[in-house]
Amino acid sequence: MTSDLVYHVAGAGLLAIALWRLATCRDTLRRITALNVLAIGIAMVLLASGHDPATGVTNPVPQAFVLTGIVVLVAVTAALLALAERLEGSSDE
Amino acid sequence: MNETSLLVSLPLIAALVAAAWPRAATITGVIATLGNAGLAVVLAIRIGQGGAEAEALGGWAAPLGIGFAADGLAALMLVMTALVGLGVSVQVAGAPLPDAGRTGQRTAFWPLWLATLGAMNALFLSADLFNLYVTFEILGLAAVGLTALSGTRTALRAAFDYLSAGLAGSLLLLLGVALAYATAGRVDLAVVPELAGSHEGRVALGLIFAGLAVKAALFPLHFWMPAAHSSAAPEASALLSALVVKAAIYVALRLSIEGGAAVELLRLVLAVAGAGAMLWGAWHALRADRLKLLVAHSTVAQVGLIALAIGLTTGARDGTIWRAAALLMLSHALAKAAMFLAVGRITEELGHDRISGLNREELRPGAAEFAFAIAAISLIGLPPTAGFVGKWLLLDGLIDRGAWPWVALVLLGTVLSAAYLARVVSRCLRGGPHVAPGARRPAWRAGDAAALGLATAALALGLASALPLTLLDATLT
Amino acid sequence: MIAFDLALAAGILLCAVSALTRRDRTASVAAFMVLGLLVALSWVRLAAPDVALAEAAIGAGLTGALFLRAARRLGPLRPAAGRTLAVPAALVASGLGGGLAWVFASASPPAIYAPLVAASLPESGVSNPVTAVLLNFRAWDTLLEIAVLVVALLVANLLGSRRLVPVSLGEMTLPFARIVAPISILLAGHLLWQGSSAPGGAFQAGAVLAGGLLALVLAGLAPTGTLVVRGALIAGLSGLAVFLIAALGSEALTGSLLGYPNRAEKVWIVAIEAALTLSIAATLCLLFTGFEKRKTS
Amino acid sequence: MIAVPLWLVPALPLALVALSLIPGARPVVRALVPVAPLPALLAALADPVPAPVRLDWLLLGTEFAVTGMARVFLAFTALLWALSAWQAIRLLAADAGRDRFITCFLLAMTGNLGLLLAQDIAAFYTFFAAMSLASWGLVLHAGGPAQMLAGRVYISFAVAGEIALFAGLSLGAFATGEVQLAAMASLEVPALATVLMSVGFLVKLGAVPLHLWLPLAHAAAPAPASAVLSGAMLKAGLFGLMTVLPLGSVAAPESAAALAAMALTGLILAPALGLLQADPKAVLAYSSVGQMSLMALGLAAALAAPEAWPAIGPALVLLAAHHAFAKAALFLGVPAVWASSGPLLRSAVIVGLAVPALALAGLPGTTGWVAKDALKTALGEASFGWHVWLGAALFVSSLGTSLLMLRAGALLIRIEARPGTPRDVGLPWLAMTGLVVAGLWVVPVGSVAPLTASLQDLAPLAAAALLAGLFVAGTRAVGLRLAPMPPGEILALLQRAPTSAPVLALPAPPRRGHALVPRRREPRLPRPERGALAILTVAAALALAMAVTAPEPPPQSQATAPAG
Incomplete structure (x- = not known):
């Protein structure tokens, strides 16, 4: 059992939890949180795949992918939250 | 300077200018859209004559760096985007401003549209899976902005559902890309055949296709789409329905061509889902009580038809059916944009968009109804429109193969589309005193020009369908 | 170190569950922020310090702040009306998660990028x-x-x-x-x-x-x-x-x-x-x- | 003769349509409409025939050529359109909707001329559809209740015909793999395709029972439009049938019998119904049904006896050309009667109208007699089961036509002059009457053998005169008065239940009061989690399906395929 395997499993676990929550919950904020957890899970399995246990280094290209993913996600999350807040604000219009 | 570089950077630069100086937004937007159309046409002509081109960005070759692949299919899509964009831009730029509320809407439209344009161009040219994911994110976000543009509560609600579904889709895509990396060690587009050769890689392709299906609103993952497309402003709906949906379909087509015979299963799924979409969309379009909802559901059905065509492509690159799919995408883009613009005008004029209240006081239909009718003819696939040539090629290929059940399905879809579009067209021809109290003929006489132009383009492309077909020959050779 | 990895993974999963199930919005966001920090830590373990830094600053910090702002504005969580298909969803999700874990663990990427990066790094300027x-x-x-x-x-x-x-x-x-x-x-x-x-x-x-x-x-x-x-x-x-x-x-x-x-x-x-x-x-x-x-x- | 590039034939009327979009150019367009068919006429009369033109960029690759009998069709079609256009611009000079009429007229002209030249099915179908659909505008032109009814019936039949034709052409093209129109007559074309195509053409041709639109439309349209509808466009149906039926190559007794049954019904029914009409144009329309049935009978005979086709074919073309001129002259004569106010002028016009009427009735020495005799001779060469009936059928046809002509003449004498009708609408009619006399020597039908008239040929005419005389005398004696029947028999009967004024205004939407009030119903609450569940399920299913299907060995192209 290597540490890579642990993180693979942890990443997949995050994916499963997030997908389950996405499919069972209607609350906007919670759905956005679930999408964020989903993204973290993907990042984790990607990094774990890029990790080479023999040399102990992680391939820089998946690292760059994950970095890009994090920035993209914060942008989309901000837009989603702005939309959710506007929706909440206009509920009694 | 290369056309491809300008195609991807010019719209983004223009978006920045339009966002920074709202007063110059309209003029910037129009100039950039015009320039983009010119560039796309120049590139298409060059590719049509000289064949496909590939470029390694920054001089870093494919597995490590990102490549641009400008072939006939990409060029056709670029021209399609440019044409539709031009029509919608004319509509937005020319519209009179009835009140101050719309000024802000219009200035906000331009940067969002230009970002959409830049993202679409980048997406069509990209030859890298991860890069595709990033372009999808720009596209999805800008499209949500366009949806929310009208600011009504329904539009905001639809925009939120659109964005969260879109994000789930692109995350699935990203998951697929991650698995592709984990399997093959690289993520450029040429890796697809290799992916199809291993269990893990096949799972990756399955996840990528699932993500694309969400983005393309493919049945049964279309749940977000009718609301989004019917609640947005007409110009935004035109862009969303005509172009944004095509991005995901384009990638599916590209992957399907790249993957060859090895992705037969995915193609079968596409074909079945497409058939489902065709029937489901048509059924709901037949029952819709609002015009925009009918048109939005017809998008579901038409996307289904295109997906069906992609799904029935054989692995061979010299087959005819994928050409049919490309042509159907083109004709649907032009016709659907024209249709949404026409619906916008009809709604503006009547003060409502209930189908039951479409009858007009005098018998003579106006230019908007005429544009709608031409677009409907193209969508149904009657000669001599581009839709007809596309369907003809599709049926030709299917009959060559003896795939009679599929032929029957396509014909059924055609009949259904004729049925639901006739609901509108026939009503426009009827007389009756059913004009809404607030109805007025808008003073803006040129307002139908864009819709008519786009509908005519769909018609003319059918007559000159040899042009796109020759261009497609320059694909993946 | 494997024990540390296991503990970290358990903590991450616990935080995720907590972030997605707590009824109290603030507590849920707090759990999400802790999740971000733990994930950053795990990425340090995976020899990806750049990403870990970004996750801590952006993923945990800024996203968390955004969530906090939204939590304050959106008001308390309303009980969901209508039936949700929790059990089938859980089955499918765990099936997909398990399958993905297996697939990712069994796939080992061929070293394509590493030699290319190593060869090109001198020309890159950094x-x-x-x-x-x-x-x-x-x-x-x-x-x-x-x-x-x-x-x-x-x-x-x-x-x-x-x-x-x-x-x-x-x-x-x-x-x-x-x-x-x-x-x-x-x-x-x-x-x-x-x-x-x-x-x-x-x-x-x-x-x-x-x-x-x-x-x-x-x-x-x-x-x-x-x-x-x-x-x-x-x-x-x-x-x-x-x-x-x-x-x-x-x-x-x-x-x-x-x-x-x-x-x-x-x-x-x-x-x-x-x-x-x-x-x-x-x-x-x-x-x-x-x-x-x-x-x- | 000037060498005309063939693409000019459809392009010139089309260019005029485009020009008419500019309001300032419309007077020019109006003046130019009669010259629009000129390229077609020149192309038809040119010797040698103009070279084929290929336009690869158009549709599925289009080719225009003048082949075989199309030359004759092109010649008389072009002449008819030109003279009708001349009368149309004079007759409608003061009409508010004249520009709309002229646009439809030009479009229909484009279609009619183009379909005679098109060599591939896509172009042929496009032209055919353009002709059929644009004629709708001609039928609707005057905008009254009768026009609305006729328009609705017309468009229903036209669309049904178009669909049948399209389906047939597609099936044929798929079966043979050819897109050439000529290939549709080959034996590889499935029977269903041939039947569908024939139905499309038979609707246009007005074969019983697909003729129901014809009397309505001809009575409703303005006279010059009726002239081209009856003279030129019905012939397009005949032309289509002659193109797609496997004539002269294989005997098809069953199809021949079916076609003959339709034709014989038409021959008997048309005069019977036509005699009851009160509108001279409706009478003329029924006579067209009868005449077209005669041509269909010729086709049926050729289907039954392929060896007779070389003789029947030219005879049919001859008959078509003759009927085109004569019927157009009669229709164009109606406005001439309107314009004739004085009794002297009126009688001069009626005498002039007698020329085409007698030609249609087949008076010895006229073109009609030549044409009918040619058909009779040709049919005489055929030998098959029911050919003995042909002689009787021809007699009935002549008798019926003669009776109809008498009826039409009687009605025309009585119709009232319409003041305000320009006098010069008579000029195109005179020109057309001239063509009735000399037309068969103008259009390139080949040699028309000089015939000797026999007394026997007068028999139908004499019988008709006798019958008419007896009938008139009888009714006078008994004091009987017949109520005229509206055109379009069955449909007209259906329509009897009175509908209020604007006929096209179909019933209002059911919820009249609520239709316009936007319902304030909140849309059903969205269930986003259901969507997410769908996404999850689809993703899981796809992943599972992909995982369990066997991976194929990496294809050969892997090494060579950096995308594009």
């Missing part, structure tokens, strides 16, 4: 391979990623999300902000500069800078006029503008989009990164504060 990938080998990805930020800014601008009203956080706020702000500027500069050779870079620096700015805003120390917001918007847009001009300029010079001139790569990269840092900081700040002042109920 010695940190992640920065080399981000700003040279796959700079086009990064450019489009900045475009995503810009579009998010545009959408937020369009929606006119409610402007944050500075709230007094007690007596500590002012001195805290006065200390944090300059430190964040120093730290951002450091991260930016060392990004070319060691973990760090524009994104991390930008996020840290944004944190400092936000501290100032929350303490009511930052000016909040229309002109300032407009200036911040222009600053947010300028990063992509600089990147695009650099892309086209490099094409004019070398004939290849984003192909920097030989032996001047480092200058180009650092210049772009500097512009990106400022722009990212401004963008993240604006995404947090919002554009339009509305009455908060």
Whole structure:
């Protein structure tokens, strides 16, 4: 059992939890949180795949992918939250 | 300077200018859209004559760096985007401003549209899976902005559902890309055949296709789409329905061509889902009580038809059916944009968009109804429109193969589309005193020009369908 | 170390469950932030310090702050009406998760990128391979990623999300902000500069800078006029503008989009990164504060 | 003769349509309409025939050529359109909707001329559809209740015909793999395709029972439009049938019998119904049904006896050309009667109208007699089961036509002059009457053998005169008065239940009061989690399906395929 395997499993676990929550919950904020957890899970399995246990280094290209993913996600999350807040604000219009 | 570089950077630069100086937004937007159309046409002509081109960005070759692949299919899509964009831009730029509320809407439209344009161009040219994911994110976000543009509560609600579904889709895509990396060690587009050769890689392709299906609103993952497309402003709906949906379909087509015979299963799924979409969309379009909802559901059905065509492509690159799919995408883009613009005008004029209240006081239909009718003819696939040539090629290929059940399905879809579009067209021809109290003929006489132009383009492309077909020959050779 | 990994993984999963099931919004967001920090820690374990830094600053910090803002505005969680298909969903999700774990664990990527990066690194102008990938080998990805930020800014601008009203956080706020702000500027500069050779870079620096700015805003120390917001918007847009001009300029010079001139790569990269840092900081700040002042109920 | 590039034939009317979009250019367009068919006429009369033109960029690759009998069709069609256009611009000079009429007229002209030249099915179908659909505008032109009814019936039949034709052409093209129109007559074309195509053409041709639209439309349209509808466009159906039926190559007794049954019904029914009409144009329309049935009978005979086709074919073309001129002259004569106010002028016009009427009735020495005799001779060469009936059928046809002509003449004498009708509408009619006399020597039908008239040929005419005389005398004696029947028998009967004024205004939407009030119903609450569940399920299913299907060995192209 290597540490890579642990993180693979942890990443997949995050994916499963997030997908389950996405499919069972209607609350906007919670759905956005679930999408964020989903993204973290993907990042984790990607990094774990890029990790080479023999040399102990992680391939820089998946690292760059994950970095890009994090920035993209914060942008989309901000837009989603702005939309959710506007929706909440206009509920009694 | 290369056309491809300008195609991807010019719209983004223009978006920045339009966002920074709202007063110059309209003029910037129009100039950039015009320039983009010119560039796309120049590139298409060059590719049509000289064949496909590939470029390694920054001089870093494919597995490590990102490549641009400008072939006939990409060029056709670029021209399609440019044409539709031009029509919608004319509509937005020319519209009179009835009140101050719309000024802000219009200035906000331009940067969002230009970002959409830049993202679409980048997406069509990209030859890298991860890069595709990033372009999808720009596209999805800008499209949500366009949806929310009208600011009504329904539009905001639809925009939120659109964005969260879109994000789930692109995350699935990203998951697929991650698995592709984990399997093959690289993520450029040429890796697809290799992916199809291993269990893990096949799972990756399955996840990528699932993500694309969400983005393309493919049945049964279309749940977000009718609301989004019917609640947005007409110009935004035109862009969303005509172009944004095509991005995901384009990638599916590209992957399907790249993957060859090895992705037969995915193609079968596409074909079945497409058939489902065709029937489901048509059924709901037949029952819709609002015009925009009918048109939005017809998008579901038409996307289904295109997906069906992609799904029935054989692995061979010299087959005819994928050409049919490309042509159907083109004709649907032009016709659907024209249709949404026409619906916008009809709604503006009547003060409502209930189908039951479409009858007009005098018998003579106006230019908007005429544009709608031409677009409907193209969508149904009657000669001599581009839709007809596309369907003809599709049926030709299917009959060559003896795939009679599929032929029957396509014909059924055609009949259904004729049925639901006739609901509108026939009503426009009827007389009756059913004009809404607030109805007025808008003073803006040129307002139908864009819709008519786009509908005519769909018609003319059918007559000159040899042009796109020759261009497609320059694909993946 | 395997025990540490296992404990960390367990903590991560626990936090995720907590973030997604707690009924109390604040507690849920707090769990999400802890999740971000633990994940960052795990990525340090996976030898990805650049990503860990970014996750801590952006993923946990800024996203968490955004969630907190939203949690305050959205009000308490309402009980879900109607039946949800919890059990089938759980079955499918766990099936997919299990399958994915198995598939990812059984796949071992052939070493394609590593030798290529190693061979090309000397030509890239920087010695940190992640920065080399981000700003040279796959700079086009990064450019489009900045475009995503810009579009998010545009959408937020369009929606006119409610402007944050500075709230007094007690007596500590002012001195805290006065200390944090300059430190964040120093730290951002450091991260930016060392990004070319060691973990760090524009994104991390930008996020840290944004944190400092936000501290100032929350303490009511930052000016909040229309002109300032407009200036911040222009600053947010300028990063992509600089990147695009650099892309086209490099094409004019070398004939290849984003192909920097030989032996001047480092200058180009650092210049772009500097512009990106400022722009990212401004963008993240604006995404947090919002554009339009509305009455908060 | 000037060498005309063939693409000019459809392009000139089309260019005029485009020009008419500019309001300022419309007077020019109006003046130019009669010259629009000129290229077609020149192309038809040119010797040698103009070279084929290929336009690869158009549709599926289009080719225009003048082949075989199309030359004759092109010649008389062009002449008819030109003279009708001349009368149309004079007759409608003061009409408010004249520009709309002229646009439809030009479009129909484009279609009619183009379909005679098109060599591929896509172009042929497009032209055919353009002709059929644009004629709708001609039928609707006057805008009254009768026009609305006729328009609705017309468009229903036209669309049904178009669909049948399209389906047939597609099936044929798929079966043979050819897109050439000529290939549709080959034996590889499935029977269903041939039947569908024939139905499309038979609707146009007005074969019983697909003729129901014809009397309505001809009575409703303005006279010059009726002239081209009856003279030129019905012939397009005949032309289509002659193109797609496997004539002269294989005997098809069953199809021949079916076609003959339709034709014989038409021969008997048309005069019977036509005699009851009160509108001279409706009478003329029924006579067209009868005449077209005669031509269909010729086709049926050729289907039954392929060896007779070389003789029947030219005879049919001859008959078609003759009927085109004569019927157009009669229709164009109606406005001439309107314009004739004085009794002297009126009688001169009626005498002039007698020329085409007698030609149609087959008076010895006229073109009608030549044409009918040619058909009779040709049919005489055929030998098959029911050919003995042909002589009787021809007699009935002549008798019926003679009776109809008498009826039409009687009605025309009585119709009232319409003041305000320009006098010069008579000029195109005179020109057309001239063509009735000399037309068969103008159009290139080949040699028309000089015939000797026999007394026997007068028999139908004499019988008709006798019958008419007896009938008139009888009714006078008994004092009987017949109520005229409206055109379009069955449909007209259906329509009897009175509908209020604007006939096209179909019933209002059911919820009249609520139709316009936007319902304030909140849309059903969205269930986003259901969507997410769908996404999850689809993703899981796809992943599972992909995982369990066997991976194929990496294809050969892997090494060579860096995308594009």
